[in-house]
Structures are given as C-alpha cells and as structure tokens.
Amino acid sequence: MKNRRLYMKKSLRKRGSILILGTLLFAVVAFLLHQSKYSKEGLFETEENEENESPAEVTGSFDMWSEMRSYPDYSNFQKASFKNAFNHSSKMPSRPRKVGLSTSGIESFPAWQPLGPMNFSGRILSLAFHPTNPLIMFAGSASGGLWKTTNGGTGAVGGINWQQVNTGFPVIGVPAIAINPSNANEMYIGTGEVYNTGGVGFPGQNIRTFRGSYGIGILKSIDGGTTWTSSLSFTNSSLKGVQEIIIDPVTPANVFAATSDGLYRSTNSGGSWTLIHSVIMAMDICIKPGDANVLYVADGDFGSTGSGVYKCTNALAATPTFAKLAGGFPTSLNGRIALSICPNNSNLIYASVGKIPGSSGGTAGTTYGLFKSTDAGASWAANGAQPQLSGSNYIQNQGWYAHDVIVGPSGTNIFVAEIDMLRSTNSGAAFSQRTDWSKWNFSNATIDAAVEGTTNGTAAVTAYVHADQHHLYFSPNDASYNTIFVVCDGGVFKSTDGGNSFKGLNGGLMTTQIYHNMSTSASNSNYMLCGLQDNATLWYQGSQGCKRTTGGDGFYTVIDPTNDQICFGTYSYMTLYRSTTGPAALGGASVFSNPASATTSLPTENAAFVAPVVMAPSDHNRMYGGTVNFKKSTNNGATFSNASTNVVNASAPLISIGVSSTYADSVYISTSPGGGANPKIMLSINGGTAFVDRTGTLPNRYFAYVKVDPTNSKRVAVAVSGFGTGHVYLTADAGITWRDISGTGGSALPDVPANVVMFDPANPTTVYVGTDMGVYAAQGVTDGVSPTSWFSYNVGLTDATMVMDILVAPNGKLRIGTYGKGLWENVKIDFTLPVVFKDLIVSGTDKGNQLKWIVSSQSDVTSYEPQYSTDGIHFNTIAAVTATNSNSEQSYSYLHAIQNVVDGFYRIKIINQDGSADYSMIKAIKAGKLLTKLLAYPNPTTGAFVLRLPLGSKGAVVLKIYDNTGKLVMQKQIDIPVGARDLPINISTMAAGYYQVVSENGTIKSTTSVLKK
Secondary structure: OOOHHHHHOOOOOOOOOOOOOOOOOOOOOOOOOOHHHHHHHOOOOOOOOHHHOOHHHHHHHHHHHHHHHHOOOHHHHHHOOHHHHHHHHHOOOOOOOOOEEOOOOOEEOOOOEEEEOOOOOOOEEEEEEOOOOOOOEEEEEOOOOEEEEOOOOOOOHHHOOOEEEOOOOOOOOOOEEEEOOOOOOOEEEEOOOEOOOOOOOOOOOOOOOOOEOOOOEEEEEOOOOOOOEEEEEOOOOOOOOEEEEEEOOOOOOOEEEEEOOEEEEEOOOOOOOEEEEOOOOEEEEEEEOOEEEEEEEEEOOOOOOOOEEEEEOOOOOOOOOOEEOOOOOOOOOOOOEEEEEEOOEEEEEEEEEOOOOOOOOOOOOOOOEEEEEOOOOOOOEEOOOOOEEOOEEOOOOOOOOOOEEEEOOOOOOEEEEOOOEEEEOOOOOOOEEOEOHHHEOOOOOOOOOOOOEOOOOOOOOOEOOOOOEEEEEEOOOOOOOOOEEEEEOOEEEEEOOOOOOOEEOOOOOOOOEEOOOOEEOOOOOOOEEEEEOOOEEEEEOOOOOOEEEOOOEOOOEEEOOOOOOOEEEEEOOOEEEEEOOOHHHOOOOOOEEOOOOOOOOOOOOOOOOOOOEEEOOOOOOOEEEEOOOEEEEOOOOOOOEEEEOOOOOOOOOEEEEEEOOOOOOOEEEEEOOEOOEOOEEEEEOOOOOOOEEOOOOOOOOOEEEEEEOOOOOOOEEEEEOOOOOOOEEEEOOOOOOOEEOOOOHHHOOOOOOEEEEEEEOOEEEEEEEEEOOOEEEEOOOOOOOOOOOEEEOOOOOOOOOOEEEEEEOOOOOEEEEEEOOEEEEEOOOOOOOOEEEEEEEEEEEOOEEEEEEEEEEEOOEEEEEEEEEOOOOOOEEOOOEEOOOEOOOEEEEEEEOOOOOOOEEEEEEEEEOOOOEEEOOOEEEOOOOOEEEOEEEOOOEOOEEEEEOOOOOOEEEEEEEEOOOOOEEEEEEEEEOOOOOEEEEEOOOOOOEEEEEEEEEOOEEEEEEEEEO
C-alpha cells in the first residue's frame, strides 16, 4: 500500500518517535520477571521480580532525577533554557594549554575516545526508515541523541553499525523522528520527553511534574541529517517535549507534532507552527490512510486534564475542530495511550491504554489494557481476550511511558508490548508471548552478535528482546508485514518472521546510561565496574565489547584497591552485593541491603533511589553507606552497622559521601531535603559517630556530589544541581566558609546542573566537573578567592553530553561515565602554563579604564593582548604589550581610553612563542555614573549627523567617539554658545559600524550610540 508507513504510523514508524525517555537520569528499574531465571545467568537470586516492583521502585529514578534539578523552585526549572546554556558552552574557551602541536604549530585538541559498551545498547525511544533504502535507519535515544545506520544495523566491519548524528544543538532525548516519504532528505526530529505537566504525582510520593529529558523543540534537516536548523523552538523552557511527528504523505508540507503543549500543525514544511489542539500531553497521532483531514490524537498521562482520544475530520482547515471519543472508551484514565489504525481498514482502530503504578497493579477505578473500535472510533470495547503476560494484563507498571500496539493490513495480526511483546494472529481472540527479556546473556561480549540472549526458555517464547518496549514498527520495505522492529531499554531488535525470532541490531549503538559511582582497579586499566540504567552493571575488560554483572539496574560500585577480586555492586535503595572472587560472582550473596534481607528492594528505612556506598581510600577495611542512617563497615564490607541514625531526620536520605584520602574518619556527606530540612553538607571527624552541619552559605539546592582533595582533608568541592545558582563550590577550611568557583562571564560554567566534581590526583589545583552539558575543567584553583576560569573539554562527544562520573584510570587517563553515551577516555590535559597569573585588576579613572595584571612566572611568551567585551562572551583585542619572560613576579599595565558608558569585561590573551594562545581570568567593570542620554539624528547615518546636548549645556564640551572595540577614534573640544544645543558631527571617513559618542560638560557626562552605514 502506498506510503503505508505514514498512514499507520506504528506500522511503519509508529510515531516516528512517540515519546519516551529522553534522558532520565536515575532511570526506571527494568522489569525482571522470573526469579528462578536469575540463577541461569549468574544473576543474584534474591532480587524481587521487577514485574511486581512497587511504584517506589518503578518511578524512584525519575523522581530523584527531576527533584534534584527542580528543587526548590519548580518555576526556575520551567524557565531554564537548555539551549541558551548550550550556546554559552559553545563559546567558552578551549583548554588553556596544548596537549600537543600539529606539524603546522597549531594547537591540537584531543577527542574523547569511546570505550564501550558497543555490544549492547541502552534505551532507544524511536526509529525511522528511509523511504526507498531499507539499509538506512535513524534511531532516537533517550539521552544519547540521534543515531544512523547505513547497513540495516548489522554486518559492518568490526560490528560498528551505527554512527551518532551531530546536530549542532543540545539534543539529549529524541522521542520523535519523521522522514518525508517523497523526499528522504527532508526529516524532522522531536526532542524532550515529558510525561506530565499537570502536577499529579505517583501515589504516596511527592509531585514530580517533570520526567525525562530537556526539550528544545523540533529540528529539521533538508540534507538527510547532515545539517540541522531549528523549526519549532522551545528556547524559553526546558520542560516541553515532542512525543510524535507525522508528515502528511499526500501533501508533505503539512506536518503534525504531538507535544506536551498539545497538537501543533505546520502547513509550510516546518517554517511556522500553530497550536491547533490545546489539550496538554499529546502523546500519539494517527492519520487516516489516504486522508490527512482525519486524524486521531491520544492525549494525557498521569491523569492530566482532558485525557482521552480525540478525533478531527478537518485537520487541514484553517481552524480544525476536535471531538473527544466516548462510546465505551475508558473515562477513568491516568496513563499514556498508544494508537494504531489498520492500513487497509480505516474503521479498525486499536488503543493500548496504560496506567500509572498503584499499590495493587493499578489505581482504583482506572481502566487499562487493549481497546478496539470497528467504526472509526464511534464505539469502543475492551479486547475480548486481553493479552496476558505471566497470568496478568500485559500492561504492568510501565504503562505511563513504555507500551505500544500495531495492527497489520488484514486486521488479523496484532502486536502489543510493554515489558515483553505478545502477538495475536486471529484478530485479538488470543495472544501468545513472543519475547522474553530474561533471556539476556550477561557473558556475551561480541559486538554485532546476531543473538544477544540465550536459548533457554519454553517453546512458546522464542526470542530475547530487552524489557520496557517503547515502540513497535512494521518495516515499510516488507509487503508481507513479517519484518518487525522493537525499540526498548536494550536498543533496537528486528524480526523477519513475524515475531517468531529476533536479533539485536545494537553493534556500535553506544547509548547506555551510566550512574555514578564508577570504580576502577588500582593497577589494571582494563578492569572497571559501572552501574547502568536497566542494563545491570557494566564490566569493562579493556574492549568495546563488555560483559555485565548484577542484574536489573546497577548503581554504586566499589573495587578494593588492594585486591581486585573483592568488589561490590548495588541495586536500588542501597541493596549491596559483595564478591571475593571477582565481578563474575557479584550478586551471589548480599552482604548488606537497606531492607533487612536481600529478597526485596523495598526500603525498610528511608533511602535515596541511588544510595551511596564508598570505600575509604586509606583503609580498604573501612566502608560507608547511607540511607537516612549513616552505615559503617570495619571489615571490608562483610557486615555493616549504623554509626549514626537519622543524621538529619527520618525523611532526609544521604545522596553523596566524600571520604578523606589521608584520614579515614574524616567524612563529608550531602543529604536530600526532607522532614522540614533543606539539603545539607555534614562533616564527621570520627567515622560517622557524630556530624556537624557545614552547609553554611551554600545555596538551597541539591548537592549532587562531594569530593575531598586527595592531599588535604579540609579542602572539599561540592557539585550543585538545579538552576540559577553557582554549580561548584569550594572550601579550604572544612566547610566553615564556602566560595563559588563557577566563574563569571564567558569562562563561567553553563547554568545547568553539575553531577560530579573531581580534583586531579596529581595536581589538586586542577579541577574537573561533569554536568548535564558536558565536561569542564579549570586550573590554578587554590582557595577559591582568585577568579576561576573554566573551559570546555568536550571534543568528540557531540551535541550535549550528560556526564555523571569522572575518574583517573591506572594508565593516567581521564575517564567519564555518561548518561546516554557510555564510557569514554581522554588524556588528562597538560596544565603546565607558560604564565601563572596572580591577579588581574581593572579600575576606572578619568582618563579611562586602567588594567594591571601580575604574573608569578612566565616563559616562552611573546606578548599579552588586553581584550575588551561588552557581554563577557565576545572579546576584541585592544592592544599588544610585549612580554618579559622571567621566573620572578612581573607587573604589566595598560590604559584603555574609554568611558564606561556600559558595563564592560576584560581579559588578557597570552600569545605563546609556538603560536598558541592562553587566556587569563575575566574581570568586569560597571558603567560609570552621572551619565545622561544624548540625542543623535539622523541615526543610522551615512556620515553627517547632529548631536543634541542636554538642556543647560554651556561652555567647553569635550567630545569623544569610540569604536565597537572601545578604541578612541575622535576627540575634540568645542565651545558651546549660550542657548545652543546642536553640534554638527561628521564621521564619513570612519568605517561602517556602531560608535559610542560621549560628551563631557563639566561634571555632566552624556552618551549615545550611532550606527554608521
């Protein structure tokens, strides 16, 4: 059938992306089904079946992620602009010193190198197909951006079948992709996953209106994804998401987008957009085959206002109208709805109705499951034989974000999915389970393996596909409809026999989501453990093909620095697993868990979803962990006990622990808000027996990470989450005083949450920080009194990258764990500068701004170039001062003959003898006082204009004109006759551009700007 992929949407690109999981930091626990199956894969047998997890477990990760970023003022998060922060980051200075020089003498910038895993994938939300070439597909990940394959996802040399697409925008989650069926070069992607804007939380939990990833709107490409432009911009909010995009196959200029605002339409190929249906949380769209005037919109999640299915029969009219469908369709709704229209029978429509988790599998009074209409939505009925999974409805605890339905052209073949996929071949009369996530193979490390799972299981369930299945698609290139794709928390899977068997297409699709804390062997760079969202614990062995250990989600990990065989893995709410024979045996027995036993993950005392567990660097027998209580082990983690109970109160769990490298009893902790208390930083000097509050002047935000200087127990850095404050703070006196070292102007950190901070172990005055935008570093950070200049260190990561952890491996290289792009490595930057700045002083004088800079030492420096800016980002050189190379302290000065008519910023550019350049800190100077406004006309001018002075001007007037770099280009004194105010001025000989005009008449200074054409 012509263009069927667009008619059915799920049949072919089902929501080129409907929603899902863009980047959820502490993500949803992956549904582990049958406890008996764990032992077959070497998993811990004590973990509860994830299918039956409580709402707290299923949603804990989302709650923690969003709470850390939105606290304490949700409106700050709502107004935060991820795109603006990205623009700031892109303009930040690069490293202040070279790592190596190219043959041309130009500084070379090393790129981050991927370490893996490349043999299995993380969460994928959407898939789209080239209309004529079945080998070209695009995949949208939850927090790793957009990916492309040109070989159908398998068969490449080395097994690397996918490449990341760099959009040039801060793209994190991609829940929607649409390709023009008549022009494959034209495509759209939707960003940001948002599940709720109505303020409804999970039962018994705090309200979390934001769930998922940052959204920047819709991007468009007209060259097949090579370059991108903004089509629908969400610049002024980070809390909007695009869940689905559909192109009218008859008239491709008509494009529809389901967003958290409602349904948008463009009639000019994305040139402009109009909100045509304002019911919030539009999650899915279907177009009637052959008639784009008729479309169906599924609205709502978490019981948001207006939840239901709406039909429009005049979608291309100037003012479309929508009617909410009733006729037996559920009215008690609180989950997401997915739709599918039979491509050969537009009267046949299926709706998969989800639910949010409840105490007994669903909220009372809420109807969910599979519903069917045979009269184009006029009437509905629950499917006669509801699809059953393990004896219960196929909709379990993921129905608020991960489930789907597709129907084939005959109407007889129906597929539904949530945790696993089920199929009916008799129009829904009966369903059989076709996939089993529990068959995943932890030992397989082969990249591009055709089968990622094992062969165990019953004959009725034939294939491994990972759990949490977000979308199903029929291939548009298979007329038999036997080729089916699934995107899920484990990547992309494909069946060519109608769902009887599947193979993974995940070679090179490096989208795993790493939590902190990672751990590395003290001597072997090829041995690391990293906790993963829904993909167990990553066991890195020096190859891009990695193994896994400890099933489900993985969180904090620990490797004993004295014995690599002793290691620890954790699960939610501080369930801790210990092995004395290496990571292969992790999970065999639980030595400690927050609950009294390891048979459940539900906390018996309040704990963070990702609860901290650490080992003291100076004493491998000393370990610490935290719920609301501070846990302590003195026997290498064999047993734990409470060193302190309710450190703050019974409702304020610990979220980070920092331990001195020289004194194991010196411990810093950060706590979450709760019980009326704000987040806190606490210090103990007796191993946790007693704590004192060291929060002091720190902002009221979550303290995501606490790090102690490895050489000084009193010097501590804190990474701060949220928006609108500094993001890294430093103390040199054990928390008595704190200083914001986030920087100012163009060298400040972008205003996004910081997740981790680290001192370089070899040089603790060098500090690295990982944020939701990427990696940043600063040098010469001592007590925080001197200004801190940060630079971006993100070459090779593409777009925006959420960095969760940073460490130095035994090979001396820097490694980062990302939430959405796996594990990466790069060299530590050589911070040996030719100049060590002591200070830069800027002061205003009657003659201009006096700059003075002092350097402690310098070598191989040619000159210094003072630079001026009016915005702190774009700097212009205003002079050149010859350098005097010396090991002793040197002072330099320069007078910038400019009047402070606007706020200004200065920095010093250092020109090195090898041609490279470094930069000083940035200093700001405020605009001068006693300034009044002049009037200039005509303005703009071609050269001649009249300057009208303020009333009362008389006597001698000094006229000064400055160019846009602040350089004085004209100065003269004019005697004003009594009663005269107008002065003729001519700047015809000057270059085109903006000029500042200043008149000084006694104590009165007046200013204006003139544009010379």
